[in-house]
Amino acid sequence: MSPPASIAISNLSKKFGSQEVLRNISFEVPRGQTYCIIGGSGQGKSVLLKHVMRLLAPDSGDVRIDGESIVGLSGKPLDDVRKKMGMVFQESALFDSMTCLENVSFGLTMHRRDLSAKEVERIARDKIRLVGLSRVEYKFPSEISGGMKKRVGIARAIALEPEILLYDEPTTGLDPILASSIDELIIKMKAELHVTSLVITHDMNSALRIADRILFLYQGKIHFSGTSQEVRETKDPVLGQFVRGETVGPIPVIAEVDSSTRS
Ligand SMILES: Nc1ncnc2c1ncn2[C@@H]1O[C@H](COP(=O)(O)OP(=O)(O)OP(=O)(O)O)[C@@H](O)[C@H]1O
Numbered sequence: 001m002s003p004p005a006s007i008a009i010s011n012l013s014k015k016f017g018s019q020e021v022l023r024n025i026s027f028e029v030p031r032g033q034t035y036c037i038i039g040g041s042g043q044g045k046s047v048l049l050k051h052v053m054r055l056l057a058p059d060s061g062d063v064r065i066d067g068e069s070i071v072g073l074s075g076k077p078l079d080d081v082r083k084k085m086g087m088v089f090q091e092s093a094l095f096d097s098m099t100c101l102e103n104v105s106f107g108l109t110m111h112r113r114d115l116s117a118k119e120v121e122r123i124a125r126d127k128i129r130l131v132g133l134s135r136v137e138y139k140f141p142s143e144i145s146g147g148m149k150k151r152v153g154i155a156r157a158i159a160l161e162p163e164i165l166l167y168d169e170p171t172t173g174l175d176p177i178l179a180s181s182i183d184e185l186i187i188k189m190k191a192e193l194h195v196t197s198l199v200i201t202h203d204m205n206s207a208l209r210i211a212d213r214i215l216f217l218y219q220g221k222i223h224f225s226g227t228s229q230e231v232r233e234t235k236d237p238v239l240g241q242f243v244r245g246e247t248v249g250p251i252p253v254i255a256e257v258d259s260s261t262r263s
């Protein structure tokens with residue numbers, strides 16, 4: 001029997017009041033793969049990611065991590081599942097009053113009581129090196145650049161050696177060179193740590209570069225799912241607009257897409 005998918009979402013629906021944000025979403029992320037969720041602002045990408053962390057519970061449907069349903073979990077069983085996941089937040093979400101080394105050590109100090117302070121420091125320094133940083137250990141977040149903060153955020157997310165990495169907009173707000181260096185890092189985390197990654201992004205170039213599969217969220221549904229190549233070649237009018245960086249309005253504009261006019 002093949003192992004269960006790292007992340008499996010089935011028939012997930014979520015409403016806030018009368019607003020249907022997610023409508024019967026199903027997909028699976030196989031172990032070790034990188035999937036990107038793309039879509040316009042307000043389409044429910046962050047809400048979907050919050051269900052994977054079990055920060056939100058669905059109205060109906062299921063979320064399974066390594067085959068285990070997390071929808072009904074709380075307390076220690078939920079903490080245990082969450083330890084399998086590292087989260088990279090949009091704004092890095094570092095603690096301003098802590099040095100970078102303390103930020104990266106934080107989860108280890110909290111959750112790995114079996115480790116000595118010296119071992120915690122060694123692991124944290126190792127993760128900082130892995131994300132390509134040096135000499136930031138004793139700096140505070142306010143003393144380093146946005147791109148460096150993202151790297152520290154990634155170092156913190158991998159400190160507990162999670163099986164799954166969840167990224168919310170990891171390249172937003174970075175210049176193209178820094179954005180592509182974060183893409184490289186996401187690829188490196190996959191290659192060296194064999195993690196399963198779910199990446200939420202507005203950044204089409206980033207998604208095309210890093211994803212094994214891209215899911216396009218539109219009007220609460222997975223409107224399109226395909227490889228980077230399939231997304232590049234899509235004839236779907238709504239996805240085509242998004243890929244070309246045009247505004248995707250709430251009502252799809254159904255027009256003939258002439259592929260000869262596209263680069
Ligand atoms: N806790 C909440 N209570 C009520 N409505 C919410 C809540 N969280 C999200 N929403 C609504 O759900 C919709 C989807 O929000 P979400 O944050 O998932 O969008 P997004 O696709 O991540 O957008 P962006 O690209 O701007 O980050 C929005 O209309 C938002 O207002």
Ligand SMILES: [Mg+2]
Pocket residue numbers: 045046047
């Ligand atoms: Mg969001």
